Amino acid sequence: MSAPPTLPLDPVLLRADFPILHQRVYANPRRGNEGVRLAYLDNGATTQHPRQVVQSMVDCYERTYSNVHRGAHYLSAQSTDAVNAAREKVQRFLNAPRAEEVIFTRGTTESINLVARSWGDAFCQAGDEIVVTEIEHHANLVPWQQLAERKGVKLRHLRLGDDGQLDVPSLPSLLNERTRLVAFTAVSNVLGTITPVAEIVAQAKRVGALTLVDAAQSVPHMRTDVQSWGCDFVAFSGHKMIGPTGVGVLWGRYDLLDSMPPFLGGGGMIDRVWLDRFTPGELPHRFEAGTPAIAEIIGLGAAIDYLNHVGLDAIHAYEQILTAKAHEVLGALPGVTIWGPSLEHKAGIVSFSVADVHPSDVANVLDLAGIAVRAGHHCAMPLHDRLGIPASTRASFYFYNTTEEIERLGEAVVRAQEMFGRKS
Ligand code: PMP
Numbered sequence: 001m002s003a004p005p006t007l008p009l010d011p012v013l014l015r016a017d018f019p020i021l022h023q024r025v026y027a028n029p030r031r032g033n034e035g036v037r038l039a040y041l042d043n044g045a046t047t048q049h050p051r052q053v054v055q056s057m058v059d060c061y062e063r064t065y066s067n068v069h070r071g072a073h074y075l076s077a078q079s080t081d082a083v084n085a086a087r088e089k090v091q092r093f094l095n096a097p098r099a100e101e102v103i104f105t106r107g108t109t110e111s112i113n114l115v116a117r118s119w120g121d122a123f124c125q126a127g128d129e130i131v132v133t134e135i136e137h138h139a140n141l142v143p144w145q146q147l148a149e150r151k152g153v154k155l156r157h158l159r160l161g162d163d164g165q166l167d168v169p170s171l172p173s174l175l176n177e178r179t180r181l182v183a184f185t186a187v188s189n190v191l192g193t194i195t196p197v198a199e200i201v202a203q204a205k206r207v208g209a210l211t212l213v214d215a216a217q218s219v220p221h222m223r224t225d226v227q228s229w230g231c232d233f234v235a236f237s238g239h240k241m242i243g244p245t246g247v248g249v250l251w252g253r254y255d256l257l258d259s260m261p262p263f264l265g266g267g268g269m270i271d272r273v274w275l276d277r278f279t280p281g282e283l284p285h286r287f288e289a290g291t292p293a294i295a296e297i298i299g300l301g302a303a304i305d306y307l308n309h310v311g312l313d314a315i316h317a318y319e320q321i322l323t324a325k326a327h328e329v330l331g332a333l334p335g336v337t338i339w340g341p342s343l344e345h346k347a348g349i350v351s352f353s354v355a356d357v358h359p360s361d362v363a364n365v366l367d368l369a370g371i372a373v374r375a376g377h378h379c380a381m382p383l384h385d386r387l388g389i390p391a392s393t394r395a396s397f398y399f400y401n402t403t404e405e406i407e408r409l410g411e412a413v414v415r416a417q418e419m420f421g422r423k424s
Contacts, residue, residue, distance in 0.1 A: 047242050144183060
């Protein structure tokens with residue numbers, strides 16, 4: 001008998017840290033119904049939390065919680081130190097040159113809006129151009145459409161090729177001396193497409209354009225190095241990387257952020273205020289008006305510790321195994337179409353359609369089998385327009401998922417076909 005393949009990580013061991021994954025759903029003891037085992041395959045939407053992350057926030061609230069204003073008292077010094085430590089963890093996680101380049105926001109959406117409002121309003125003029133792609137999440141489309149409306153900026157679009165990858169060879173034809181920014185995702189939240197970030201950045205630089213990378217679906221799953229990417233801004237969310245909701249990051253190059261006006265005004269972001277004016281504070285505080293999400297920032301720091309402990313390379317390698325398994329299982333089913341590129345260009349996100357079965361019916365049948373997936377447009381309507389479908393069903397993986405869960409996914413899709421598919 002051949003030895004079982006060695007996995008890059010031990011999902012069973014890691015799952016022990018995630019209490020929520022060990023439940024049965026739809027149990028009804030009064031009717032003698034034990035329910036079904038949960039298989040959480042909706043990690044593109046949000047991820048679950050290990051005990052260590054939850055405990056870091058409990059510790060904060062039970063022992064060190066206070067507002068962050070160094071020097072006022074003991075607890076506030078503790079809180080300030082904890083927030084600073086989390087900022088340094090993010091800096092190292094991204095291989096960013098300076099901790100002051102890490103701005104805590106509420107998430108990817110707010111990070112992108114910050115750039116569109118602050119940088120966009122200050123530095124874009126009518127006739128300037130911004131390039132976005134056809135595969136973007138609405139969070140990386142609408143803020144630029146709003147900027148276009150405010151400032152008369154023209155939006156241009158990099159298309160999706162039939163191979164499920166961005167048509168990068170056509171990018172030079174979209175770039176010119178009026179291009180101010182290229183804003184694009186590192187991993188598509190629908191197709192799982194891994195985009196060639198460094199190559200797109202290099203092209204943009206040739207015409208002097210800045211680059212913003214929506215890294216919401218990449219930072220949690222693969223090693224990030226903002227210096228090797230060479231980009232100007234990176235946005236991501238804590239809740240997609242086993243951290244809490246309500247906290248995310250905008251990373252930007254120091255000199256660029258330092259040239260930008262504040263986004264929100266209020267406490268904490270100023271240097272000096274008079275009755276009729278103010279001067280803005282230093283980075284990162286200039287972009288962090290108001291009381292920050294203190295416990296959540298600490299939780300994000302704990303999430304980074306946990307991910308480092310598992311290892312980003314191991315996470316990526318293991319997710320490749322899960323994605324290959326999903327392609328094998330779903331690809332073997334007649335009537336199932338898997339969207340997106342071939343495996344070597346794909347992260348742990350698999351969207352598919354089942355002939356003659358509506359995606360929400362697929363998701364309902366899966367749900368009754370304990371399998372959590374998402375059905376709909378996944379906040380990427382233009383991408384679905386391009387695919388010619390109104391919606392899709394999406395399974396998205398993380399390091400705590402197993403190949404056995406993916407086998408159950410396949411079995412439940414067959415059940416959906418039997419229940420809802422056209423009987424011929
Ligand atoms: N961009 C991408 C690629 C995403 O997947 C998401 C979340 N689905 C977002 C942006 C928005 O993230 P948030 O809702 O955390 O702001």
